[in-house]
Amino acid sequence: MKIKETELNPTHLKYEELSTLLEQHNILTDASEVHGIFCGMLAGGMALESQDWSAALNDSINQGDSLPNEVQVQLTALYNDTCQQLLETDFTLTLCMPDDSxxxxxxxxxxxxWIQGFMLGFGFHQADLTACSADVKEALEDFYEISRMDETMPExxxxxxxxxxxIEYVRVSCMLCFNELGHSADQAQTEPKTVH
Structure with missing residues (x-):
């Protein structure tokens, strides 16, 4: 049986579709920033099972209001896909961005x-960087520098x-932060799941 590509890569929510949905609901951000926030929170140590992201997004992208149900559903799917990708051992994380065309x-x-979202999400869970490795500190410094680049690029x-x-450096650095501060695949499998 042939598996469809969308089944192999669960990030089936395209950047354009999600950004359009956010725009339709007057949420002044795009899909890449939201994905960056998710990755930053998870890489900063938020538990994978946590639903804290919902309140954080309400505050940071929707002026404290609850997200519309349709948006909540799509973002929950994106969050779950992001968790799954970060737990994969073969570095499958894909940044939610416009395609190459x-x-x-x-x-x-x-x-x-995406980087600004990551820094925001990371800051929600890691205010104290003294315990972070030199590699994580360097990655965060690089992210800060990259986020300040605003010159136009030639085609x-x-x-x-x-x-x-x-993009590749950012992707790998995100996984480095998650592997150091987030919940590893082994932890996720050995820690008991709490039932709410």
């Missing part, structure tokens, strides 16, 4: 939004290659 500056802006192969490398 989108203009380079649109992708660059989405990456900056050429060299810029494409540079953006690809930065």
């Amino acid at each position: 989108a203009p380079i500056n649109e992708r660059g802006k989405a990456l900056i939004n 050429d192969e060299e810029a494409e290659k540079a953006l690809f490398e930065v």
